[in-house]
Structure formats: structure tokens, C-alpha cells
Amino acid sequence: MGGDGGSMRRRYSMRINSVRMSAAGRTPVDRVFTADAIMNLVHLIQRERGVTCALLGGSRAESFAPVVRAARRDVDKVMEEQCWPAARCACLAKARASADHPLADALAGRRTSRSDAARVDAFCRAFEDYNSLMRQEIDHAFAQVKVDGYEWELGKMYATYEAFARLKEATGKERAFVCGITSLPTKKSVELVSQRTRADLIVALNEQQLHRTFVKKHAPRTVMQIIETGLTYESTELRNIHRTLEETFDYISLWGVNSYSLWLKYSVHIDRTRQLQVLLDQLMRNAMTKEEEDENVNEDLIARTMALVHAPPAVKPGEAWEGQRDAIMRELVDADADALKRALLRVVDLAGTEEDASLRSFDSPRSPRGVGPEPFRAARPMWPNWLSCLCGGNGATAPSSRPRVVPGRLPPQAAGKFENASFVQKFGIGLYELQFQHKIGSGAAGTTYAADFKGKRVAVKVAGSSEVSLDGWEAEVVVLGYLNHVNVVSFLGAVMEPPTHCLVMEFCEGGDLSAALTRSTPKGFFMRMARGIASGMEYLHSKSILHRDLKSSNVLLSADLEAKVTDLGLSVALRTEDDETIARAHVLTSEIGTYRWMAPEVLRHEWYVTSADVFSYSMVLFEILTHQLPHADRTPLKAALSNATGDGERPRLPEGVPPAVRALVEACWDSMPHRRPAFADIVRRLDAIEAELTPEERAWLDAPEGHPVYTKA
Incomplete structure (x- = not known):
């Protein structure tokens, strides 16, 4: 075979290697090197942003001014080496403009007489401008290593590298914000921080949680051993500050802390994170180089094998x-x-x-078709x-042995179908249109904040960091966007600015039902809750929507104690767009919901429909009657197993329950799904019960502490 075999082998190897180059002719290793060079500049600008925000607070300008000057020099030097584009140079100049005069005054030892409002305004403008610049620069850095929409050259290691870099940027935002507000001259001035700056902090906190979770879940073990110390603060003070911001969003309480001391502690952490980032970069490039060398050797072997068999x-x-x-x-x-x-x-x-x-x-490639001998084609x-x-x-x-990483899904973000123009026009709300106030609560699905939107108090639920949380966000947007009922929480719009996704809903002053049941309840509470929840669920079922997670904590109360069903993140539509029922055993058999409220057929992975929600409703009725959890004497899983196994043990109802109420509860938790009443029937039965209650029965139902059946620990 001689020359023909060698020629085919060379052509095969050449074509294999040609597809491993980018359009610019750079290998993946080259592109990662470019990304890390950009990340080095990003680190320097992050440092400049943090100390600039601290300078603009004004209270320690003389301490921060020399650090700002040094930080700017470092950035300028690297910018010149990297030949930064004019557009991004202009963005940096804009971000610096707010600090130019205060910096010059501080370096000259001149005291300025700016008002508190002017200091806050300068801090906010610099913070926002630097954040915008950083967002562009980091996106540009990681755009360098995307090939045809996939990052198969890098797999999990590259995804970890990017997530770790974005976690570092979110931490840098927190540093700039905290050092800025703690440098402001008065506590009153901290309250003047703009809504856009507060929103940027919300985004930073959410991104930290998102990227930290992703790294812990997806990082290869060898990589995790290197970067683990960069995922949390070593400083107890910084951990407490971060916990305060995450749990209460009470940034005002941070005022009065020594801003220079905080700056030093944050910088130690972020500088260490950068060192870990460099180690990760080197590890990744070494692994990629070794893999390419191995592949070159083996691809040559395969080329010779193919030449042999052909x-x-x-x-x-x-x-x-x-x-x-x-x-x-x-x-x-x-x-x-x-x-x-x-x-x-x-x-x-x-x-x-x-x-x-x-x-x-x-x-x-040297012989066009039709020129020279006809190429051999094997059978x-x-x-x-x-x-x-x-x-x-x-x-x-x-399948390919390399993990394929779809851009935008690692870390997760919403599917593109929610980001089309028509949807955004109908439901889209800009993040900076929301004026965040304080944290309301948090759970697996995300964190909820009180905020102002166009002069109205609203609740903003920021999607959590897991894929399940984001899927729930998508499901809830789809469902809530087309519902309108007094007993279903009102949907005002959604924030769709990846990686930040929020639901904006009506604010319910009464909190959730589970919290209300820990306090004394007013007269008429049982009947009002029972009918309101049933009415809301009747409406959902009339729209062919199955809730799948009905429980007391997913019922909100308005100021006048109107029950409102919420948290439709696990809901599912039972009809297609052409209104044909699609509920089938293979569709609705998954174990979805919360154990204590879960219908037996759901736990057993049997086919289920709307009657599963009715079972969950019976458990909510039990809660309202007793002010206790269903099966509170056992663990959640054992509670679900009690309902689903054997004859189906149900929670023990208290003595004295009005017979009509007992009959309704027992009908709703019937072991046979088809025997449970529909919510339309439940509403009618409740109306009849309300009309026929005796004074004694009504007084029993109105007991402010309920009727507990389990001994409290």
C-alpha cells in the first residue's frame, strides 16, 4: 500500500486536527490562556471597584486614596499590555469619573464639603458602572472558549472554572457594596442607596448561592480539593455579614463597622480566590495539553488503521x-x-x-474533484x-466521552421560550424597576423579598440555585401569567435577566397559613380558610391545573385574611393547547409534593389526577382544626408511608369535631381517589355546613388555639 496508505493517513490526521481549531486558528488551550489573561485584568478592576466605593463613602478617604491610585496604575498597565478596545476603555473612564475629584482632593489632603446625598449618589453610580463593565468583561472572557455552541473540549472542569470565576465576581460586588456603605458618614445616608444598587446586591447574593452550589455539585474531585477554601469566608466577621445580608437583607445595620478593616479582610479572601483560580487554570491547561497529546498519538494510530482496512x-x-x-x-x-x-x-x-x-x-485537499486519479472508495x-x-x-x-455543556444551562438559567419579545412585552419587569426593602423568607424554591414596584408593595421571589428551582420558576410563570382569581395569588410580572429570574406577585400582609396557625386565630377562621382554599383550588382545576404541592405554607393570607393559593412551581397542566386531555399513567406518576401532604397514590407512583390535590387539602383542613402538622408524631417519610401503606392510617381527628366537618375531611382523604369529592362539591358542602352549624359547633371551630391531638415536645 506504500505511498497511498501514508497519503491517506496524513490527510486523515490533518482533517481530524483541523476541526480542533477555532475560526481564529487557536486551540482550546490557547483560548483558555486568553480567558485567564482577561481574568487577571478582571481581578485588578475588581480591586479598583472595591476600594473606589470605599473611598466615595468619604469617612476614610485619606486611607483609601493611595490604594485607589495604586489600583488604577495596575489596571492601566495591564490594559496597555492587552491593547484594550476603545469602547471598554470608555466604560472604565465613565466608572472612574465619579471618583476623580474625591480622589484628587484626598491625595492633596483637602477636605470636601459634599452632602450625604452627593456621596451616596457618587458611590451608587460608581458601583453600578463598574458592575456593568465587569459583566461585559467576564462574558467576553468566556465567550473565547465557546465552539459551535458547545464546550465539549473542556467538560466539567471548564464549567467549574467559569462558575468559580463568576462566584468570585459576585463576592467582589459584595465587597464593594459593604465597604462603600460602611464608609458613608451617617447611618441616615445608607438609607439613600439607590434601588438599582440594592438590586445589584440582590443579584450578587443570588449569584453567590447559585455558583457556589454549582461548583460543589459539578466540580471534579481533584479540582474541588484545590478550590474548596475559596467557597467560604475564613473570617468570622465576613461570614456573619454575609449571613445577615442573605437572611435579612439588613444592610443598614452594617453601618458603623470599620470599613478599612473590612476592606482588608475581603481583599485577603478575594486575593486567595484569585490564586486558586490561577491554580485551576493551570490544572485545566495541563490536562487539556495532555489530552491533546494523547489524542494526537491515538488519532495517528486510528488513521493508520483506517488506511490499512481501506x-x-x-x-x-x-x-x-x-x-x-x-x-x-x-x-x-x-x-x-x-x-x-x-x-x-x-x-x-x-x-x-x-x-x-x-x-x-x-x-x-491538494487535488480538486475531477483532477488527478479518482479516489478509492471502499465498500x-x-x-x-x-x-x-x-x-x-x-x-x-x-456517545462522546466528554461531558457536553450547553451554554447557559451550567449554571442553570431559564429556557429561551420565556425570553421571546411577546412574553417580555406582556410580563417582563426590569430588575431595576424593583425597590427591594427586606427579606420575607426563603426555601428550596428561592428567596422572597418585599419590594416596591411602581408605588405598590409587592413580593419578589428570586429563583434558587438548583435546576429544580429554575424549572419551578418557569412552571409558575406559565401558570400564574394566565390566572385571575381572588383566592389565587396575583401575578404582576417576571424578571428575566439571566442568571437572575424573579416572580413579582401581590404582597400578602398576613404571611402564610402555617405561620398563622402558630398564633391565636380569630373567629370564623376555619370556615373562611377552608372555603377560600377550596374556591382557589376549584378555579385551578377548572383551568386543568393540578397544584401537586398544596399545604399550609403554600397558602398566603391578605391583610383581611383572604386565603390565596400560591407556589405553583410543581403544578402541571392537564390539557394541551388544543384542549385534549393528556393525563396518562406515564405522565403523572412521579413522586411530586411534600410527604406529610402527599396522596397515597402519588407516593406509590401510581397514576393520579386532581383527586391528589383533594387529599392534600384534607391534610390542610387537619392543620386548621388542630394547629398541628399531619402525623406530627412521626417523621415526614413515615407520615407519608402511614397514609400510603396497609389500610391507610390517617391523622387522628380531635374529639368534638362537628359531624359534617368530620365527614367532609374523611371524604377528602378517602383511600380510593375516585371517591374523593371534587372542589366544586367541597365548596357547596362548606356553604351548607356554614348555614347549618349550631352555636356550639361554631364556638368549637372558633377556638383560637385549635384542638391539638399530639403532645407538644
């Missing part, structure tokens, strides 16, 4: 051909299995692409399955 029949079998076959077989046996597999899967990755077609045709060979795939046969294909 040799003209005239030379097979022959002494030279058999000698080369034996040598290649020995190399295949001795080759590193994992490296060889990656090289093989690389070829399979090309199956069906233009590269695959050119590889199988073996046309020389389909009868080789083992993996070689059949390799040679273009129709054997089973194999």
Missing part, C-alpha cells in the same frame, strides 16, 4: 500488508484504553457531518461494531 484488494493479503496489520494490532493492544476510546469517540462525533464525509471520501467493511462505526458503516453510534 487498502486496495490487490495488496490484501500480502506480506507487507500482513506485517503492518500485525504491528498495528500490537499498538492497539498496548495503547492506553481511555485515550484510545476518546480518539475513537472523536471520530464517531464526526459521523454524519461534513468532516465525516470528507474523511470517508479521502479526497486530497462497507464487515468489521466489529466499533470499527464499522469508525469506517462509516451503520453500526451503533456511541
